[in-house]
Amino acid sequence: MAENEHIAKQAEILASELFSEFFWEKVGPTNHDWSCEARELHKVKTHPCDVVYYYDEPYSAQRTYVHCDLKSYAKGSIKSPAIKAALESLAMQVACADKSIEWQDLHAHDDVNYSVCGLLFVYNHDGEYDSDFNTSLTFIANESLKLPKGKKVFVLGPKEIFWLDNIRSEVQRMRGKRVPELPGPDHCFYYHPQLVRKANLQVKKAKGATLETLTSPLIILESRDPRGGTGRGIVVFYSRSGETSAEFMYLIDILRKYELLDERTSVVIKTLNASPISSPTFQKAQQQYIEGLAGAATDLGEYVLGIRYEPMSEIKTTYSAIDLGTWS
Template sequence: GSINASKIESALASLAKTIECARYSPEWSEKYNFSQIDCEVRGLLFVFNHDNQLQHDFYEFFNPPKPAKGRRDKAVNLEKIPLSAGQQIHIIDPFLINYMLAITNDMNDLIAKKEFPDEEYGFYYPQLTFHKVAVTEKYLPATIEVLSSPFMVIKHGAVYKFNRAKGIEEEVYPEGFVVYYNKKGNSDNEFFYLLDILSNYQILDGINKIRIRLAYREKDERILSHFQRGVEKYAHEYGLDEEAKKRLEDLDVKVVSTVKEFFSAEVISWEPK
């Protein structure tokens, strides 16, 4: 296929060299480090599969499964990547791209239905609250760690619509949180732990509007049933009263459709190089 171990290895090696050069380049610092403070230079490998024909986990290129017959496929040799101690390269693989597209599509749909604000939203970092870190922005951008984690929490403000008859803006949807979940969901334990973490984040308090969107590419066909069993298990484990249990049962949970982008190989071949 168009993506193989040799190409990935070559791209990673090139990126590692680029990181090393950028760390000591006055020209790079002048161009990109606007505040002239100590910063960390990382690499990002964006792997897009034009025809969506990649059927296996991208990371099998690093550790190929043993076939029934014959030899294993070639693996990416990490020893050939000249990455210095402390340096990092992040990878956005085809499956993660599809996940991000699904989130974008879902958010656009919510915005169109006036159930999500156009601008007043950002990614939620509970550790900043717990450790009392001073943050000047109310809504924060996503880090690569958040985008590639099993789930992400987006905090959003209320949605308003102008009422022409009254000449005022009226709230049409309350502020709250949207949780995008990026795991298969094939057991109630997954959702037990998800609820436990969200509770530790102090957002399952009955005050906030909470929506959970199940956005994994290959969801278990019984994922909603597993979620409900996770709620029952969580309520039983912590001895929740009926009111607290009902709040969990009333969580807005929805399966999000997977979005895939396809590009014509013929069109791409005609694009100017």
Template structure:
């Protein structure tokens, strides 16, 4: 494979990540694709005589509402064919990323480039982004670790590394495409939305409510709750802004809906979060973004409503709110960048 072609394939992961994460309010910090000097060479590359560096493909930043601090995700972007996604390639990437994060925490060069808000509370984490550019990967990514023998990956106890693997990338791309379709239909706002974080026993959500980002934990969770304001669109006939959709909750659901019980768990969560119990009647939409959703998902959803209402003593108000929930299946989307298309780009 030529160097130019290799470079084009590597750039695919960069394009996909740029598209996906802006909706979740992740911001890119500092320069991309720029190495920084290793400050722990005796540990990270003891046999190397020349200067050792660590790669920095891109650094994303968001505010974590539970930790009340900024999270910097030093990201390794990988664009692999299906045959290249192996346990060995994953281990190699994780080892490199573990050393990189260890160094970034102590590196003045890294701090100067990427940590620009000097007074903020923050932490540095790693993120491995594995994009399958030939669209042929259909396995459970974590099955690769069944053969893992426990060898040292150089990830310290205090470090966190998030993995965004092919199926999660496809899920996030599906969300992005669906949100754009809802915006075009005038049923989701461009800016007036927030990712919902309930107050927990040990953690209260912090920060400006309507500006909260989706954390790395949230984007990989079984469901994601988005609270949005009413949608205001410009009416060309009336030549003035008009409300096209009311305030509500948009819930992206990642499970397959194969059982009634999973929807009952979801209803329990919505009750605990005071979404079902709120005095104000807000629209609730559940958008199932699972490529392999169960054929009986709608039946299971309706059965869950009936059994949940029965558990609560036929509470008519609760029944009305549950029956008003809209459940729809989202068309699955896959990033479709190809190396040859990148080659035709004009400067």
């Protein structure tokens, strides 16, 4: 196998390890081609498919299939032309997947309402990329993607993948402690709030994190007592810097509106590479939030004081080219 194939394999391995922790499931074959349904428009005979994942939507009786293009780039290869070409190709794949009986036979479950979206997964395998990846996207006009109405493609760049990989590692660390801080996966699910205009229709079934959740600054993992108790745990993974008490007060208020602050719920907020003063800043935010309540001695004040704030230790996942067979 050529060396570049082993480099590409790194993105595949990481994606598999990463998304399984967010309760995504693989479906169908990987690394295969399938026939294009619009050859004159797309100017190709076939489209590639690296892997397809799926999860159930929380706010509708629908399943989402995530058609992925997994890229493993060195620092110098992450440039706008390469990203633009990958996105344009992915958009064509998503457009064809809806029309393709071949794709549906391979990846879609029978008797399920579903939609297909695309995900460009850009992993920096040498770990040296330190630029603003979003600048690579600013030069790409939405019109150039030619997506059908209602279809979406998402992009996870090196920074986002690094963040999600650290969440994965932290969840596993919390489960693996001598006195576990999290129960096993069967007793955990990603939290989707009951919105004013969108009821959470599939609370038990839709336990995975949606793409909208994974690309937001707030990812909430909820756990239940495996012994059947009424207590629950909430782990809030927060990607912002935590530089001001106003920022944290806003976060506390979100938790209150989501009804995650009560006597049976333990809450911990986890950050990565936040401001060096984020811990005392959070403590100030707790105090200021309580002062703003109608009475500092209310139960809510106790729940706010009970929130723990814990910066995470950074990890960086890399793979050995030798272990993957480059030197065979």
